[in-house]
Amino acid sequence: MATNKQIHLVSRPKGEASVDNFRLVEAPVPALREGQVLVRHHFLSLDPYMRGRMNDSKSYAAPQALDDVMIGGTVGEVVESRHEGFKPGDQVIGMGGWQQYSVVDPSHAGMLRKVDTSHVPLSAYLGAVGMPGVTAWYGLVKICEPKAGETVVVSAAAGAVGSVVGQLAKIAGCRAVGVAGGPAKCEHVVRDLGFDACIDYKAGQLERELATACAKGIDVYFDNVGGPTLDAVLPLTHVHARIVVCGMISQYSATEPYALKNLRWVLVNRIRMQGMIVFDWKARYGEAVAALGAYFAEGKLKYRVDVVEGLEHTPAALNKLFDGSNQGKLIVKVSDEPA
């Protein structure tokens, strides 16, 4: 019987997660029961929400259990199936977690979806055409309803979600302004992704540069970070602006919450601010993935992946999301794709 390397969460981090919060465990791959599918993972996805799940506090999802496989999105290949909807060789996306193999029961709790890799590479289904892309699509297109000529600002603009938000804003005929950390990311966002401008918040002139880049005011803000960036955006909003609160990267590892000073602009400009979690919109995944896949195939949706090699490096790699050192969608290569 094959061995399945897994990474378990064994203690809850305070502040930043450390490799000591995790343990590499070897377990046998269990035999399949009727209705189950065995998936061999090629890539697993590292995403900011994971840090929140490690806390034992009330949030939109139950905390990650201790001494169990860390949750996470995965793409891979069916290697054995006792479910009539799947056969060996199928390329699939699921929530397989931080391990080499997962056993999924697609008819019950388990999510497993076959994907078409003829025009879109498998790894993209963890990024621009996967959960982060769906997040961007739903949050921008459906919640914020941008109109041609409006100005859309997105934070974490070089990240997996933000990079798609800006490109979708351009497709909608908007001015796209990113906020990212460091000149390299900002250059990538403008040159490679086609944003109109990108502001390096680390340069210390966020408010002034935002005001310059958004001379007609901000109509839409897609917030991935919370904290001081939101405070800088609020006074620059246009009347009836829409803000989708999609993430608070700046807050996930914070021990004291940031205190927001400019909420009065919600009243002054009659802003609609809406929290959004992509997992609420599972019913729209198909529609979103179809739209994103089509943009990708047409060359209108570019993306970059930052690939970490080897499951055992996953815990150390996670913090790249929070210290800003990842360059594009952060994924871990768990095994080679078959030739």
Added chain:
Amino acid sequence: MATNKQIHLVSRPKGEASVDNFRLVEAPVPALREGQVLVRHHFLSLDPYMRGRMNDSKSYAAPQALDDVMIGGTVGEVVESRHEGFKPGDQVIGMGGWQQYSVVDPSHAGMLRKVDTSHVPLSAYLGAVGMPGVTAWYGLVKICEPKAGETVVVSAAAGAVGSVVGQLAKIAGCRAVGVAGGPAKCEHVVRDLGFDACIDYKAGQLERELATACAKGIDVYFDNVGGPTLDAVLPLTHVHARIVVCGMISQYSATEPYALKNLRWVLVNRIRMQGMIVFDWKARYGEAVAALGAYFAEGKLKYRVDVVEGLEHTPAALNKLFDGSNQGKLIVKVSDEPA
């Protein structure tokens, strides 16, 4: 020619407004031009938004001009008309300002609406069946869309807007929980207005008492005050809660903005938070006033007025809105209604 007593704003307050910021001025009542109407005011309305207008900062409306009549809603009677839509004796509501008479040009910028006083007293058109009532109706019914069985919390619950919000929540089959300052207001809100509970924030146990009164979580929060009350509500929200930000009484005279700590709940519970200014919804006034007038005539909408006698006492009376000493809708009696 008749004399028109007026109150002008002559300097901009820092913090609380003082009587020294105003001056009583006597001006002649001008002769009417074609298309104009002369209105004699019986009551004028004192409302929290007025304090914000006295500031010289960007807000949803232009600042109140210095050395000019303070703006404000008024009800009164047409005494002379050169407009075909109005005749002497018509009971009207308008934005006549802090003065005894106003000259209105209803076909152009001036707002003037005839009201039916057969079932609703004239003064109610400044309160439960007027702008505050419309604010409550639009913010609660149209923005928050409360469903039967949900829990609705409203701050400044004994105020002109809040008192209507809670009664509309009860009409919609919701649990209505108020927040107000002091035991007398709380008793009024529960006993006279029919709320299920009312919490005295001055008693210092706001978070604990809110949690007890809203055991199933808060589905809708109608925010008139901002500040610490909003911070107390956010962690108690139910998933997909709606918050309408309708006022920030606690902030209007503040020299430093309150720093909000619990914004993360907007993400956690996917809250929709929306700023609202009733002046955006002029097109819906008629619909709202008809609904409110019908509830009033059926005895389902109770209200209380706090009447200050005499135009000259208007400046001193304004601060009753901010120190919480008014008992119900604050209005100033400018002249007697005709017998």
